Each structure stands twice: as structure tokens, then as C-alpha cells.
Amino acid sequence: MATQKLYDLPVRHQDSDAEDLSPGARPHIAANGLRQMAAQALQSAGDEVVNAKTVLPWLMNALGAPFARGRSV
Numbered sequence: 001m002a003t004q005k006l007y008d009l010p011v012r013h014q015d016s017d018a019e020d021l022s023p024g025a026r027p028h029i030a031a032n033g034l035r036q037m038a039a040q041a042l043q044s045a046g047d048e049v050v051n052a053k054t055v056l057p058w059l060m061n062a063l064g065a066p067f068a069r070g071r072s073v
Helices: 002-008 026-049 052-063
Strands: none
Touching: 002 026, 026 052
């Protein structure tokens, strides 16, 4: 039941939420919920890794490219 306890930390739910599910599916709610949360966290991290606003400044700095300075008006 460690999965259920971990699932109950970020999720507030009522017993009536699971009434529409078959009895065989109910024990899998917590594990599937944690899988979904982990997948979304990994998706967000992956999106940030391939984001040009994140990667290009880091890459240019790592390559030692000079800083581009704009003209002052």
C-alpha cells in the first residue's frame, strides 16, 4: 500500500470518483496515477532540454562564442 500512500499525498479524491470503474480496475488507480505524474514530469523536462531558449545560450557559452551586443539607442 506504499503506492496508495504516495498517491494520496498530491491527490485529493473521493470514493465516489471510482464508482464508475469496474472493481478490477480500482486497485490500479494509484499506480497508474503515479505513472501519469512521472510521465508528465519527464515530458516537461524533455521539452525544456530541447527548448531553444534554454539550449542555445548554454551551447554558445560552452563553445566560447562572443556575446552579441545590440546598439544602444
